[in-house]
Amino acid sequence: MISKSTIKLIKSLAVKKFRLKENLFLVEGDKNVIEVLNSSYSVDKLFATNLFLENYSKICKKANFIFEVENTDIKNASLLKTPQSCLAICTLPPHSNPPKQLENNLSIFLDDIQDPGNLGTIIRICDWFNIEHLFCSPNTVDMYNPKVIQASMGSFCRIQTTTATFECVEEIAHLSNALIFGAFLDGKNIYKENLPQKAILVMGNEGNGIQKEIEKKISNKIQIPEFSVKDKGAESLNVSVATAIICSEFKRQIFL
Amino acid sequence: MISKSTIKLIKSLAVKKFRLKENLFLVEGDKNVIEVLNSSYSVDKLFATNLFLENYSKICKKANFIFEVENTDIKNASLLKTPQSCLAICTLPPHSNPPKQLENNLSIFLDDIQDPGNLGTIIRICDWFNIEHLFCSPNTVDMYNPKVIQASMGSFCRIQTTTATFECVEEIAHLSNALIFGAFLDGKNIYKENLPQKAILVMGNEGNGIQKEIEKKISNKIQIPEFSVKDKGAESLNVSVATAIICSEFKRQIFL
Numbered sequence: 001m002i003s004k005s006t007i008k009l010i011k012s013l014a015v016k017k018f019r020l021k022e023n024l025f026l027v028e029g030d031k032n033v034i035e036v037l038n039s040s041y042s043v044d045k046l047f048a049t050n051l052f053l054e055n056y057s058k059i060c061k062k063a064n065f066i067f068e069v070e071n072t073d074i075k076n077a078s079l080l081k082t083p084q085s086c087l088a089i090c091t092l093p094p095h096s097n098p099p100k101q102l103e104n105n106l107s108i109f110l111d112d113i114q115d116p117g118n119l120g121t122i123i124r125i126c127d128w129f130n131i132e133h134l135f136c137s138p139n140t141v142d143m144y145n146p147k148v149i150q151a152s153m154g155s156f157c158r159i160q161t162t163t164a165t166f167e168c169v170e171e172i173a174h175l176s177n178a179l180i181f182g183a184f185l186d187g188k189n190i191y192k193e194n195l196p197q198k199a200i201l202v203m204g205n206e207g208n209g210i211q212k213e214i215e216k217k218i219s220n221k222i223q224i225p226e227f228s229v230k231d232k233g234a235e236s237l238n239v240s241v242a243t244a245i246i247c248s249e250f251k252r253q254i255f256l
Numbered sequence: 257m258i259s260k261s262t263i264k265l266i267k268s269l270a271v272k273k274f275r276l277k278e279n280l281f282l283v284e285g286d287k288n289v290i291e292v293l294n295s296s297y298s299v300d301k302l303f304a305t306n307l308f309l310e311n312y313s314k315i316c317k318k319a320n321f322i323f324e325v326e327n328t329d330i331k332n333a334s335l336l337k338t339p340q341s342c343l344a345i346c347t348l349p350p351h352s353n354p355p356k357q358l359e360n361n362l363s364i365f366l367d368d369i370q371d372p373g374n375l376g377t378i379i380r381i382c383d384w385f386n387i388e389h390l391f392c393s394p395n396t397v398d399m400y401n402p403k404v405i406q407a408s409m410g411s412f413c414r415i416q417t418t419t420a421t422f423e424c425v426e427e428i429a430h431l432s433n434a435l436i437f438g439a440f441l442d443g444k445n446i447y448k449e450n451l452p453q454k455a456i457l458v459m460g461n462e463g464n465g466i467q468k469e470i471e472k473k474i475s476n477k478i479q480i481p482e483f484s485v486k487d488k489g490a491e492s493l494n495v496s497v498a499t500a501i502i503c504s505e506f507k508r509q510i511f512l
Contacts, residue, residue, distance in 0.1 A: 117373070125497060127490035130483040155490045191508045227386040227507050234383035234411045237500070241381060244497040245504045251483050252447045252505070 007077045025144040027088040035154030048086035098164045102176035105132040112139040112205040120151020121240035127155035129247040135164045187221035281400035283344040291410030304342035354420045358432035361388040368395040368461040376407020377496035383411035385503040391420045443477035
């Protein structure tokens with residue numbers, strides 16, 4: 001059984017204020033828990049079924065405290081609709097400072113992304129495409145939101161986000177000789193642009209796109225061309241989908 | 257106010273069995289409702305706030321019955337966590353048969369996609385990239401599931417899915433001289449392949465990928481190359497993200 005106070009703690013970790021207060025975050029889903037146990041994160045408490053503990057006995061030992069529980073216990077404590085066979089409470093890592101210089105690679109700046117599913121999916125995309133840094137504006141959803149962790153499918157263990165203002169990222173770009181690109185509906189066709197290996201890609205908020213103040217400072221505006229008949233197709237693509245397509249195009253050009 | 261029996265009806269439309277029984281489906285979210293009013297779908301009942309009815313007075317007239325309601329009424333009836341200012345009950349269109357022949361364009365076959373968010377996002381991607389047909393295996397989530405409609409952001413009005421078995425799609429491909437491509441983790445690098453304009457792209461289930469029986473019949477296996485250090489990155493990409501990247505690459509090659 002999981003105690004009432006622990007269940008209360010787990011539920012509270014859905015809220016950033018409580019994550020910061022407790023210095024903890026929640027990891028759910030078998031794949032995410034296996035990845036976090038294999039990572040450098042400190043797993044404070046692991047709640048898992050007998051079967052999970054048997055199957056992953058070696059890595060489970062990395063948790064400070066292990067509790068064998070039933071599926072129904074996990075269901076009671078879980079924030080998920082369809083909980084799996086384990087749940088981990090982990091320690092928040094120390095605040096990471098933005099890097100001073102960028103390597104010869106692509107980084108991303110997210111301008112106020114609100115949907116945790118989108119941020120989690122973007123973290124997974126960064127992992128796949130070996131994106132160097134993922135900068136998040138101060139108003140972007142927190143990466144330790146359980147829904148972000150969930151959507152990242154373990155990639156949060158390898159991709160750390162850094163909270164930074166656009167001005168800070170602009171400074172880093174300047175010091176690193178990196179060009180800044182922004183995704184707009186009226187930018188230049190990405191398929192026809194020569195995209196550099198070293199760059200920072202700015203992606204805007206779900207409803208409003210990139211803020212006007214930031215837009216003014218971006219000289220390389222790009223777009224994914226729309227193929228449907230004029231005025232008849234989708235108005236836009238989901239931000240995580242657009243991020244994936246643009247990352248793919250940046251990386252593809254390395255093969256040329 | 258919305259009557260109790262109507263609220264019960266609305267809630268029941270989350271389930272396919274009741275959608276088929278009532279021959280109705282639910283559209284929520286202002287953008288989706290505006291698009292469905294502008295489409296050829298028949299809107300049976302529109303529930304909307306005074307403000308919405310004033311702002312969109314012209315298109316609202318297309319609904320058979322219009323009910324002016326309060327935001328709280330919509331909240332009571334809605335399946336969404338954050339309901340907007342309207343809600344529409346629409347008539348299911350007649351069953352559409354698969355086409356006999358394909359044009360010189362890209363079509364997609366989904367092999368048992370389960371997550372409604374993924375199907376909705378893929379419908380939006382099809383709309384953006386002007387995909388000719390979206391074939392869904394009989395076990396793929398129903399396109400009139402309210403969560404699919406929601407994620408499609410109005411694109412469901414322009415992209416119709418057709419339920420078809422892989423054998424049926426294979427036959428259509430044969431008659432149309434279209435090649436079948438499948439997305440696999442061990443396929444050929446999409447960036448290095450010459451992708452034809454006319455093709456059918458097969459995308460597999462979220463957890464299991466493309467079924468073994470179908471895999472055997474696909475001669476053109478492709479993959480999105482992973483850029484992270486070997487054995488250290490994400491195991492896969494989300495299926496809607498992967499669909500977007502592959503569609504983008506097929507369409508990009510038209511520019512060559």
